[in-house]
Amino acid sequence: MSAFQERQNEPDLSLSAIFVQLLNGLAAASSLFLVAAGLSLIFGVTRIVNFAHGSLYMLGTYTAYSLVQWFGGGIFGFWGAVLLAGLSVGLFGALVERLLLRRLYHAPELLQLLATFALVLVIRDFALWAWGPEDLLGPRAPGLEGAVAILGRRVPEYDLFLIVLGPVVLGLLWLLLTRTRWGTLVRAATEDREMAGALGVNQAWLFTSVFALGSFLAGLGGAIQIPREPAVLTMDLSILSDVFVVVVVGGMGSIPGAFLAAVIIGVLKAMCIGIGNVSAFGMEFSFSKLTLVVEFIVMAVVLVIRPWGLFGRAQGVPRGTASVEPPLSLPSPGMLKALAAALLALTLLPLVSDRYTLVLLTDILVFALFAVSLHFIMGPAGMHSFGHAAYFGLGAYAAALLFKYALPMELALLLAPLAAGLGALVFGWFCVRLSGVYLAMLTLAFAQIAWSVVYQWDAFTGGSNGLVGVWPAQWLSGKTAFYYLALVLCAGGALILWRILYSPFGYALRAGRDSPLRADAIGIDVRRQQWLGFALAGLFAGVAGAVYAFSKGSISPDTLSIPRSVDGLVMVLMGGIQTLTGAVAGAAVFTWLQDTVARQTEFWRALLGGIILFLVLVFPQGIAGFLRERWEARAGKRQS
């Protein structure tokens, strides 16, 4: 002990301090594991990336809080409330699966994701309506209020209980999966869903029960948090990114993997908080600032070394469900005329519209280019990015910083996209090594890393406050002038991206998506092609970001946050991923909805979520996809 104490300087690096942080981390890992195990089970069987899983966790916390209030704080009251909260969330999950997701199993995979995201919005506002915006901290757990002295420090008994709970749940799940008939079916379906179906497994029932169990675990994971952490409205998305990381690091579908990953990440996070600032070689280094990103760094490293996570296995290509991508043919003269007419209308619009409409239209233009650039990699290149806001934000911040520190506005606006493109080139190099959900998660990780750097680097980026005073040059300061600038840059950018899809480069991208095997056999370096495509999309997202920064006059870390990335996904999917114009339609509708709905009601998220759910259920092929289908049906009738 004394040897340690002698070396101890500012930060508390004594053995006992490290040990206490270790216990703290293990306690946090247990809850993380419960939630992650649920997500992993659901993904393994249904192949749905459940964005609403964090919301189920949040519901668990709030429900447990209310039930404890209702039952009173006795031993039975508390533990009964925790268990009942888990069970009711499980029941809720089963209902969601039966009433909503079941209708979408034949829709493209990404649409299910969109539906679960709409649920996030609805549940968030439900919590706001039911429990209000204040943080709610539950009572201590009866029977475990005290603390135990370990190495001269006091460790809460409840933490020790949690540390035991994790392995116990792992053991129970293991028994359930290996010793019961139901568990065998779950494992069979995780391994090969089509074969399980062909062997007569009742998939509908299996999916519902897996969803119920997964939701129960999420709810329970939330419920056991009430003595440790307050229930807050933002906990849905914050736990979600943690849980995504855990599941991906452990390997999607692997329960032991999720446990190991939860422990690694829980402990690392606690350690980063515990160590605090360390000075080494004359440099001050803050470990606590690492807390926000450490898990994403772990994930990036793991994915680069083991692309399917620690315990995961390469996923077989699902049989029979492989969606055939629609042909991309050159636009007909009629469509080109329609496009020209639309551009002309946009050019003439300032003559008749008011200031408010112009600002909204500028926003729509910005997000249209953002969505088109995301569609460029998601559609034709087949890379699903969950972190596209990183490049939008990099463009916005680069523009603001260049403007604030050195350059005139025009030059900053021109150079900023290069910074975004460079960022995409660096991040993309890692991302194109993966595919499918893993690629999506790695893009998310990079976006989160970029966000946390911006969020914490107060001296340079303004930290959480962001940067203000990012105004356009004098000649562009009018709303009309700026609208024209946005029109030229954003519409121009979208047209360039579309045009590239018809070039040989675009064909090579599609070739890599359609059949990597064939592409390789005709000499295409698919990875390199995807990498360049990724960078190109990042560059144009950066253009949108730079225009956005000057249109608002200020920027905050929100520009590259996860919700912004999800906005992009919603736009692309709502418009329909199979058509080029879909992204524009989605961006216009989404931006307009967000703007108008937000004005009408306090519960705009729920309304927006409801609208998305409605659109998903009625137009599973997206808005533009629906219109095209109608158009083709009419054209077909006329021909015959």
Added chain:
Amino acid sequence: MTVLSVSKLCKAYGGVQAVCEVSFSLASGELLALIGPNGAGKTTCFNLLNGQIAADSGSAEFEGASLIGRKPRQIWRMGVGRTFQITATFSSMSVRENVQTALLNFHGKLNSLVSLAAYQYRDEAMQLLTRVGIAAQADRPCAVLAYGDLKRVELAIALANRPRLLLMDEPTAGMAPTERVALMQLTAELARASGIAVLFTEHDMDVVFAHADRILVLNHGRLIAEGKPADVRANRKVQEVYLGSGAVYGGAHA
């Protein structure tokens, strides 16, 4: 002229010798069939040559340059075309665009961001489609084609880099009997007319004995017979392997 010469090629998975000391050569214009029962090592042998997997030892030279350790796309650049057991085409493109994409890469134009791909090498693509007999389908999306026609599209794509060697993995798998004969007939004509060497694996013995100039027979990773169809047909070892002698797996040849 010898196009491909393979010498003492070996590949083991764990303790299993999937391919063991296989040697053969192939001349231009020649159709060489690689046959053998399931698990004989045909596919492994094939994938060693096309860059999908790396050999443990031995050599494989195409026109004097080694194929070992090269990636499929590099092997394509050297002048080797290939078709797959299960067709692999670009389903979002029309038949002609599939061929055009291969042609664009062959002519080194695939990185252009400016030109319109649909108008590049149109005539050359049409010539190739005419050669394989599906010019009439040129504008249809690949996704709606009948399987036999898809096989022909693959052949057209494989011819785009003007290959001197064609590697065809089970070229007639999944096709109707009449289509099989027609496709192999076409392949043989193309090979002889353009002096392309063809190495193919095949399960259908009618196809093999009707069209191959020479046959290699693999069993348990080793070459057990090689020669003209008539000789191979008469070979006792081959008959044992295919028809059974009761002692095949006991090690009659080992």
